[in-house]
Amino acid sequence: MFEEMPNPLLEIYPSVQDLEQLARDRVPHLSWEYLQSGTGDEHALDRNRKAFADVSLPPRVMRGKLQPDLSVSLFGKNYALPFGIAPVGLTGLMWPRAEYFLAATAKKYGIPYCLSTVATETPETIGPLVGEQGWFQLYPPVMKDVRADLLKRAADSGFHTLVMTADVPVPSRRERTKRAGLRMPPKTTFKMILDTLAHPKWAMGTIKNGTPRLRTIEKYTPEKSREAATAYVNQNLGGNLDWDYLKEVRDLWQGPVILKGVMHPEDALQAVASGVDGIVVSNHGGRQFDATPASLEVLPDIVSAVKGKTAILFDSGIRSGLDILKALHLGAEFVLLGRAFIYGVIAMEQKGSDHVVDILVDELKNNMMQLGRERL
Ligand SMILES: Cc1cc2nc3c(=O)[nH]c(=O)nc-3n(C[C@H](O)[C@H](O)[C@H](O)COP(=O)(O)O)c2cc1C
Numbered sequence: 001m002f003e004e005m006p007n008p009l010l011e012i013y014p015s016v017q018d019l020e021q022l023a024r025d026r027v028p029h030l031s032w033e034y035l036q037s038g039t040g041d042e043h044a045l046d047r048n049r050k051a052f053a054d055v056s057l058p059p060r061v062m063r064g065k066l067q068p069d070l071s072v073s074l075f076g077k078n079y080a081l082p083f084g085i086a087p088v089g090l091t092g093l094m095w096p097r098a099e100y101f102l103a104a105t106a107k108k109y110g111i112p113y114c115l116s117t118v119a120t121e122t123p124e125t126i127g128p129l130v131g132e133q134g135w136f137q138l139y140p141p142v143m144k145d146v147r148a149d150l151l152k153r154a155a156d157s158g159f160h161t162l163v164m165t166a167d168v169p170v171p172s173r174r175e176r177t178k179r180a181g182l183r184m185p186p187k188t189t190f191k192m193i194l195d196t197l198a199h200p201k202w203a204m205g206t207i208k209n210g211t212p213r214l215r216t217i218e219k220y221t222p223e224k225s226r227e228a229a230t231a232y233v234n235q236n237l238g239g240n241l242d243w244d245y246l247k248e249v250r251d252l253w254q255g256p257v258i259l260k261g262v263m264h265p266e267d268a269l270q271a272v273a274s275g276v277d278g279i280v281v282s283n284h285g286g287r288q289f290d291a292t293p294a295s296l297e298v299l300p301d302i303v304s305a306v307k308g309k310t311a312i313l314f315d316s317g318i319r320s321g322l323d324i325l326k327a328l329h330l331g332a333e334f335v336l337l338g339r340a341f342i343y344g345v346i347a348m349e350q351k352g353s354d355h356v357v358d359i360l361v362d363e364l365k366n367n368m369m370q371l372g373r374e375r376l
Pocket residue numbers: 034035036086087088089090116117118119137165260282283284285286287315316317318336337338339340
């Protein structure tokens with residue numbers, strides 16, 4: 001268990017929403033829109049948040065002195081806390097060196113950090129920094145030699161748990177990011193230059209660290225450019241996933257394999273039949289398909305179908321410790337957060353990323369005591 005220290009920042013920024021507000025003005029418009037966007041009319045994005053508002057938990061009273069224990073066991077490993085950092089791609093577009101801060105937070109608090117295939121840093125760089133807490137997210141390469149190489153690179157760099165993302169059969173249209181100017185090939189406009197100059201800390205960091213690039217993927221492209229890597233991702237990562245592919249990946253990877261993006265009980269059952277160790281009930285933070293239900297809405301049916309047969313993880317829409325308790329109440333065993341951690345990094349770099357954990361821990365403990373519970 002990490003050593004708990006009083007955090008005076010909890011008085012000033014007591015919630016993730018405070019960090020979100022603080023982050024808003026620290027990055028150019030394009031970076032912010034990339035982080036915040038859903039897809040289509042963003043109904044799925046809204047649904048994810050609203051679903052939490054509709055869950056209530058009846059508190060118990062007269063329980064004496066309570067000492068909440070937040071630890072959980074997952075895949076035979078003890079985690080100090082019931083949450084981890086979800087895979088987020090193009091991380092450096094939102095804040096330079098974001099992966100470094102997230103890895104350090106994961107290591108400090110003993111929570112998993114899942115590095116994305118399309119992060120802006122490589123498994124070779126981040127693996128040694130994240131130590132024991134490294135999970136690797138795979139977007140499924142069409143070419144089997146690339147798949148084998150990516151898995152080997154991740155395992156050799158110390159990542160022990162594999163998360164394969166199932167819910168990107170094709171890149172999302174994500175209209176809001178297009179309106180903000182995210183184009184293929186990338187196009188820099190005069191307005192973007194002015195916007196960058198208006199955010200000097202982001203701009204200086206980006207100059208120092210280099211323009212955000214898909215560094216993991218560059219190994220497989222003839223040219224080392226953002227354009228080449230993005231084109232490669234669109235053509236060669238995804239669009240090919242089926243249950244046989246999952247079984248092959250299961251056989252290739254030594255450690256736990258988790259399928260992320262499961263939203264239907266029958267898919268959950270099929271995932272179990274294909275030998276996964278866990279699933280993430282997730283709609284990708286509302287970024288892929290706008291008619292999807294909220295992840296929280298489908299969680300109970302999936303839990304009824306596969307509870308006890310595989311580990312059930314959850315993400316999409318979590319912004320607080322109380323949200324975590326609600327997801328656990330509905331049957332999740334562990335949760336991931338995407339945007340919340342990026343708000344922290346943008347707001348205050350390392351301090352901000354750590355502060356997200358402190359907020360969640362404080363909220364979890366307080367609300368467990370309000371509920372009259374000591375264990376998750
Ligand atoms: C900016 C951004 C980039 C993301 N990139 C990836 C990715 O590369 N791979 C992946 O599996 N999921 C990706 N996701 C989805 C997250 O892993 C996670 O499912 C989602 O953020 C959870 O919702 P939340 O942001 O409300 O916590 C991304 C999400 C965001 C916000």
